[in-house]
Amino acid sequence: MKQPFAILLLAVATATALPAQAQLLPQAQQGDQSLDRIVAVVDEGVILQSELNEAVRSVQQQYASNPGQLPPMDVLRRQVLDRLILMKLQVQRADDQGVRVSDADVDQAVNAVAQQNHMTPEQLRAAVEADGNSFAAFRRQLSDQLVAQRLHDSVIRDQVSITDSEINNMLASPSYKAGEVHLAHIQISLPAGASAADIKAAQDKATQATDAIKGGMDFHAAAIRYSDGQDALDGGDLGWRRMDEIPPAFADAVGTMKPGDVTPALRGPTGFHILKLIEQRQPSRQVVQEYHARQILIRPSELLTPEQAHQKAEDLYNRIVNKHEDFAKLAKENSKDDTTANNGGDMGWFMQNDWGSNIAQHLADLKDDQVAPPFQSEAGWHILERLGTRQSDRTDELERAQARQAIGNRKAEQVYDDYLREMRSSAYVNILVPELRDPNEQQAQGAKSS
DSSP, rough: OOOHHHHHHHHHHHHHHHOOGGGGOOOSSOOTTTOOOOOEETTTTTEHHHHHHHHHHHHHHTTTTTGGGGGHHHHHHHHHHHOOOOOOOOHHHHHHHHHOOOOHHHHHHHHHHHHHTOOOOHHHHHHHHHHOHHHHHHHHHHHHHHHHHHHHHHHTTTTTHHHHHHHHHHHHHHGGGOOOOEEEEEEEEETTOOHHHHHHHHHHHHHHHHHHHHTTTTHHHHHHOOOOOOTGGGGTTTEEEEEEGGGGHHHHHHHHHHOOOOOOOOOEEEEEEEEEEEEOOOOOOEEEEEEEEEEEOOOOOOBBBBHHHHHHHHHHHHHTTTTTTHHHHHHHHHHHOTTTTGGGTTEEEETTTTTOOOHHHHHHHHHHTTEEEEEOOOOOOEEEEEEEEEEOOOHHHHHHHHHHHHHHHHHHHHHHHHHHHHHHHHHHHEOOGGGSHHHHHHHHHHHHHH
């Protein structure tokens, strides 16, 4: 069965490792635009009716098997338009900062999406066009997502730092031992420098959402209708998160919940949040298989051609395997790996992928005390001997690495969310079609002017 284009889009963010806010929808197809109109002006750019229509159609495709979760069409159009505006602003800001992506970058993203969907790039193109979409527009969408990712990286690079004391404090906190939770949320954002009218409008919207959920509305459907979080069109699903990744303001509430529970509207630094606990699981010990090995690395150089390097590796392999010469001695005399040569090529104990995919693959094929024939990597020619394997409890080491990542993710999410809010608040955005304007924003605007 042909895979629908909407499913292909769901793979884009995973395949290209993009942030949630970059998961947008395909741009307008090329064709007869004679009846097109501008629905929004976004700084120096515009969003066309055709772009909005195509984006809405894609969301409808994603929910084709469960259309009841979608809000009324007027609400859906406003939600989708808001995502298009946010993407347009990110692309414009990235362009101002000189952020660019090459055709080769887009080609790589296309290949990743194709692989994610078990297709060749040619089959992906055929699938996109079979659904009536422009492949050129699909490539532009991928390009915009890559640009947004690079903007995201540049924003957080200089603003997120992690200290050892922060890691120690996290590991010592009760919440760190509480495992992982699968959450969904509804976010009612406040603009930067929110007025009392803005806060009142957001609070009223949060109350509408909680009342709808209490009245029996599915949480994911409520998220699509009410949330203005970057994952609203995914039903507000946050996926699995460690308890230490949850902002401290909400961790206490989540820690007392059972699967299926929903919080009241919680006030946070960026607005109001409603959380649902879907599942939870406890942490487990991290026991991994480690390898002990040693290697000799022969690098090509100005004095040693690639062919000569290969031949030298073959000669050394023959001396080790057939002439039974001492591996450690030959490594000290010949290996060009600065980290292991002086130790007789000893690489110590390590996890399978710690030294790269080439070495990992050959380790798995070897038995203990067996030497692999010379194989090539980007570094040169390797002679590898597997000395042993063991099961090792690396829970403490991995916990520190996970804690560092959790702190980094939490800080990065907050930094970039603040960046997007400030960018949106300071941008010139004029929605020209009255029915596409958020009624809550209109209410807040009216309160300001009265």
